Amino acid sequence: MLGAGVIGGGWAARFLLAGSDVQLFDPSPTAAQAVVTTLEKARRSWRRLTLAPLPAEGSLTLVDTVEAAVTGVDLVQESAPEREALKISLLAQAAEAAPPHAIIATSTSGLLPSRLADGMRGPERFIVGHPFNPVYLLPLVEIVAADRTSPEFVERAAAMYRAVAMKPLVVRREVDGFIADRLLEALWREALWLVADDVATVEEIDDAIRFGAGLRWSAMGTFLTYRLAGGDAGMRHFMAQFGPALALPWTHLMDVPVLDQALLDKLVAQSDAQAGGRSIAELERIRDDCLVAVLRGLAGEGFAAGEVVARTERELYERAGARSDGSAAADGRLRLHEVLAAPEWIDYNGHMTESRYLEVLADTTDAFLRRIGILGPYIDAGRSYYTVETHIRHLGEVHAGDRLSVTTRLLGHDEKRLHLFHEMRRAQDDAPVATGEHMLLHVDRAAGTTTPAAPEILAVLEQIAESQAELPWPEAAGSQVRGPRLRAA
Numbered sequence: 001m002l003g004a005g006v007i008g009g010g011w012a013a014r015f016l017l018a019g020s021d022v023q024l025f026d027p028s029p030t031a032a033q034a035v036v037t038t039l040e041k042a043r044r045s046w047r048r049l050t051l052a053p054l055p056a057e058g059s060l061t062l063v064d065t066v067e068a069a070v071t072g073v074d075l076v077q078e079s080a081p082e083r084e085a086l087k088i089s090l091l092a093q094a095a096e097a098a099p100p101h102a103i104i105a106t107s108t109s110g111l112l113p114s115r116l117a118d119g120m121r122g123p124e125r126f127i128v129g130h131p132f133n134p135v136y137l138l139p140l141v142e143i144v145a146a147d148r149t150s151p152e153f154v155e156r157a158a159a160m161y162r163a164v165a166m167k168p169l170v171v172r173r174e175v176d177g178f179i180a181d182r183l184l185e186a187l188w189r190e191a192l193w194l195v196a197d198d199v200a201t202v203e204e205i206d207d208a209i210r211f212g213a214g215l216r217w218s219a220m221g222t223f224l225t226y227r228l229a230g231g232d233a234g235m236r237h238f239m240a241q242f243g244p245a246l247a248l249p250w251t252h253l254m255d256v257p258v259l260d261q262a263l264l265d266k267l268v269a270q271s272d273a274q275a276g277g278r279s280i281a282e283l284e285r286i287r288d289d290c291l292v293a294v295l296r297g298l299a300g301e302g303f304a305a306g307e308v309v310a311r312t313e314r315e316l317y318e319r320a321g322a323r324s325d326g327s328a329a330a331d332g333r334l335r336l337h338e339v340l341a342a343p344e345w346i347d348y349n350g351h352m353t354e355s356r357y358l359e360v361l362a363d364t365t366d367a368f369l370r371r372i373g374i375l376g377p378y379i380d381a382g383r384s385y386y387t388v389e390t391h392i393r394h395l396g397e398v399h400a401g402d403r404l405s406v407t408t409r410l411l412g413h414d415e416k417r418l419h420l421f422h423e424m425r426r427a428q429d430d431a432p433v434a435t436g437e438h439m440l441l442h443v444d445r446a447a448g449t450t451t452p453a454a455p456e457i458l459a460v461l462e463q464i465a466e467s468q469a470e471l472p473w474p475e476a477a478g479s480q481v482r483g484p485r486l487r488a489a
């Protein structure tokens, strides 16, 4: 990797988390620290994005020369400042030293690749791989070939980006600004005019996006949105209805407001007011957490960027072998259930609503029952355990994306009864957030009565009880709802 700023650091984090080794060159003395900080942000986001087992992280090596960065690599990703002359000479230097099979990619936001490849050795290997900030979370990468790029390298680059959980979009031909930045620039131009003309503040413009179209864009883009706006008659009807409006002089189109001191001062003052004293780091955390929430939501639908997340999760599970049954013991306790707090679990107080605590605990009880053999044939034969009593203590707040991990104690059992104690913790700080104590009875569903569990089930329970015999009795077990007896006035 060449360059470790906002984008280069994001690339490094994405590849490292996907298990690739990274050799990085950046002349700035602060680059190393910046990458470490970005990697930390990326780890946090991925822990919140998926429970799928990520591969062991790749190794990061900071090197002193361009040559050392590109030696022996499969991909050179250049993310130096957006200056054409600098990029041309840096890319040429990299292409001299990189292996012939290595893809040479630039992150440029809009410079024409055929100009950047000027004088490069092996120009058939050169592509634009244009990512979006934060690179470790947003899946899109635009691939643009230069005039001498070979299609084989375009395909290889697409496969390589796909392997690090991205959505490669091959741009059909070389144009300034590619696809995404041309669209974004149109919006940006108009937004600047609206501020310059005092039609709206920067905050009002952001609200106009994020409370409306912005939400829709993440799933439907612009063309699917307008197809739906046309009703049953679709796009033809939409164009008939709204096409003529394009002739109205609504926008400034190609004009740009004069970026004089007064406009710059206004933009900066409004932007500072909008940030409300929150630091860049705080705003980045809000951005990343919200992006994770959107991606997680879309993953559930398997739509748009959610398709990439769902595909990546499938691949991660396949690569890690069969999904672990989670029954590995943690100091005698069983660790049976892990889950990410979903955005829809959050209530008006901003944290996980009460019923979801029970849901997570009940899912843990189900995992325990599977662990002891209460599975298909046993249940089909009409036998199961029913929960007859539950006591939950709420100890801490859970926010969207928090990873929850539950451990389980078997406090007691006999032929018909099971007494379980679950402890739910927030993975990021290991803070306890809830305990659940549950009494279950073994039943014969057809007869509608309690009945002894089968000997093979009781044998497993005996084993678990023995493995937990040394654990101290949980202080909270057997507790009741505390506090004074309240009387009606």
Ligand SMILES: NC(=O)c1ccc[n+]([C@@H]2O[C@H](COP(=O)([O-])OP(=O)(O)OC[C@H]3O[C@@H](n4cnc5c(N)ncnc54)[C@H](O)[C@@H]3O)[C@@H](O)[C@H]2O)c1
Binding pocket: 002, 003, 004, 005, 006, 007, 008, 025, 026, 027, 028, 031, 078, 079, 080, 081, 082, 083, 090, 107, 108, 109, 110, 130, 131, 132, 133
């Ligand atoms: N910021 C974005 O949102 C964004 C999005 C997509 C693409 N890009 C593109 O990515 C590239 C990098 O942008 P950025 O925002 O990360 O900029 P940045 O200023 O944050 O980082 C540039 C880094 O390059 C380093 N650098 C300077 N000269 C170098 C050299 N000769 N060799 C190696 N490294 C060198 C700098 O020290 C710095 O760390 C640009 O081409 C930009 O257009 C930016």
